[in-house]
Amino acid sequence: MSNHKLATNALHAGHDVAANGGTRAVPIYQTTSYVFNNSDHAANLFSLQELGFIYTRLNNPTNQILQERLAAVEGGIGAVVFASGTAAIATGLLTLLKAGDHIVASSSLYGGTYNLLSVTLPRLGITTTFVDASNPDNFADAVQDNTRAFFVESLGNPKLDVLDLEAIAAHSKAAEVPFIVDNTVATPALLNPIKHGANIVIHSLTKYIGGQGTSLGGAIIDAGTFNWANGKFPEFTEPSAGYHGLKYYETLGAASYTFKLILEGLRDFGGALSPTNAFNIIQGLETxxxxxxxxxxxxxxxxxxxxxxxxxxxxxxxxxxxxxxxxxxxxxxxxxxxxxxxxxxxxxxxxxxxxxxxxxxxxxxxxxxxxxxxxxxxxxxxxxxxxxxxxxxxxxxxxxxxxxxxxxxxxxxxxxxxxxxxxx
Ligand SMILES: Cc1ncc(COP(=O)(O)O)c(C=O)c1O
Missing domain, CATH: 3.90.1150.10 (Aspartate Aminotransferase, domain 1)
Structure with missing residues (x-):
């Protein structure tokens, strides 16, 4: 579907009709777990020798269709869905950062995100400098040795400031840190931050994408463009103590962050999206x-x-x-x-x-x-x-x-x- 345009991808991407029993609508796979063929099959799934479904906290076939569809409409290489936009933001940052790291963020953020960055993450040793995003150079000026991410909203809620994403992306590139853009208010139908240099896009699916006010959800879309081997992110290049000594970047390359979000982010923090909510959100995304x-x-x-x-x-x-x-x-x-x-x-x-x-x-x-x-x-x-x-x-x-x-x-x-x- 990758050659198709947005409106087509919003309706079709990720749904293999033949592999899903000929269903025209995306089915709801309301199950917590998946039967293994035998113990060797199970062992292969756990060790990533084979990809497949293990447990719905990590992935689910309905959620997987939503993930592929979101990656298609945002122009990313992969996506991971969460129980809410807040779960996506918190898990996305905690999967990336550790105590001692620093974020440069726009000061005009959704109030909940502002609180996470200004009050809760500092308790864990992750600090943020908030800048006036109307001058992109403020991001460069706020960079420290320990800066590990830039975070903005493409269209701030509720300031409604439109950011000069390309200018900020140039500064994040120079600082060699990922540029994270919350694109909730603009939506992928009006703006694709990846085209303007974002490395990671976040959505609260609760808003326009779900669209009908029925279901909470969140997503992270990975552009696959960030070089995790630049020396600033040893958790991506060194053997992971949290996942069988896996060297993410060596094994998974551009998809490293997407897999880390699933294998460590969802496994450890547990903010998984319910398949029924994924189905509701898919109905919204289609229109x-x-x-x-x-x-x-x-x-x-x-x-x-x-x-x-x-x-x-x-x-x-x-x-x-x-x-x-x-x-x-x-x-x-x-x-x-x-x-x-x-x-x-x-x-x-x-x-x-x-x-x-x-x-x-x-x-x-x-x-x-x-x-x-x-x-x-x-x-x-x-x-x-x-x-x-x-x-x-x-x-x-x-x-x-x-x-x-x-x-x-x-x-x-x-x-x-x-x-x-x-x-x-
Ligand atoms: C721009 C933005 N990002 C994230 C969120 C958080 O999303 P959720 O309410 O799905 O946790 C909101 C919620 O209002 C928002 O407006």
Whole structure:
């Protein structure tokens, strides 16, 4: 399927119909384990002499189809799925890093990721320098001898900053560290970070890829482009004490990180995706290209409409000519800028809470990327644990309202916001 384009891969990649009983839809293999032919077969699977399924914490045929499909739509050589986007990020970093290592990260990250990097990983001896990603040179300036990764979101949630991925990738290449890009908000239907120099792409599948707000999931897609033998990652070149003395890079080459995520990451941390959730997420992935087009069209029209309302103080959407990220959006997101819009009402903090309380179609909840429209006031909810300065660097002001614009009729969405404004 690798020669096919995105919309075709989203529907077909990874599903060998004949090998799956002629099934047109991807089947759910709801099983924890797999019967070995005999003890020698089992021994060969454990020692990687043969590849096959052992236990669903490591892999599963339904999950495998999702993995191959995600690798195809992102342009990677392999992918591994997890129980949530957070499980993907945590396992991805812990599989790569050890105490004493350092990360350079954009300061505008999803609040949960920011907390992982700023509070939890330091407890394990892994520290992060957060930089203003609008100047790519800040990444180079923050590099230390022990830096082992760059981490960014291609389209920050909720700052909606579009990053100059190619400029940051050039700095990660010079520093000889992997460039990790969370591409959740942009989705592979609008942006492929690997084409712009990312070595590792991460997704919360819970959002646009699943698309219907039914199932948590996460994924890591490996570009297969990073040189793990550059001397900075001995766990990839020395015999692994955790896996039969396996020398990952010598044995698995470009696929080293993908296998390490399965053999050590999933084995040791256990954040496996349930096959039923993999099936639900596959249903979403199949229609992602058409849905994201509608999300993007609705978001742009709503952002323009908000700009024209007297009550509205400011609007942020990378597709707007007024956005300071519009030039980068034209380069990196030419086919649409996804469905998140933020704005402030002239009534400030209190007005923001009233709007979030009074909308009828927009649901007040802590998620993005559902087909249905969603609303939240981050300052009092998702980002309440950050102090004012941290909120500001994450792009959150007291008056900010985040909309995840769904695919309902756009006139109904405008009317819903208008009636909420009238309640202030
Ligand atoms: C950009 C981004 N990355 C990662 C996550 C975490 O994903 P999950 O909620 O599936 O754990 C989120 C969740 O909101 C997110 O917005």
């Amino acid at each position: 992602l290209p058409v849905r994201i087009k509608q999300h993007s069209e609705n978001a742009l029209e709503l952002a323009k409409w908000l700009e024209a309302q007297d009550e509205v103080a400011w609007v942020n959407y990378p597709g707007l000519e007024s956005s300071k990220y519009n030039v980068l959006a034209k380069k990196y997101l030419p086919n649409g800028q996804s469905g998140i819009v933020t704005f402030g009402h002239k009534g400030g903090f209190d007005a923001a809470k009233t709007i979030a309380d009074e909308t009828k179609i927009f649901s007040l909840l802590a998620n993005i990327g559902d087909t249905k429209s969603l609303i939240i006031h981050p300052s009092s909810t998702t980002h309440q644990q950050l102090d004012e300065a941290e909120q500001a660097s994450a792009g959150v002001s007291a008056d900010l309202i985040r909309l995840s614009v769904g695919i309902e009729d756009i006139e109904d969405l405008k009317a819903d916001l208008k009636q909420a404004f009238a309640k202030i």
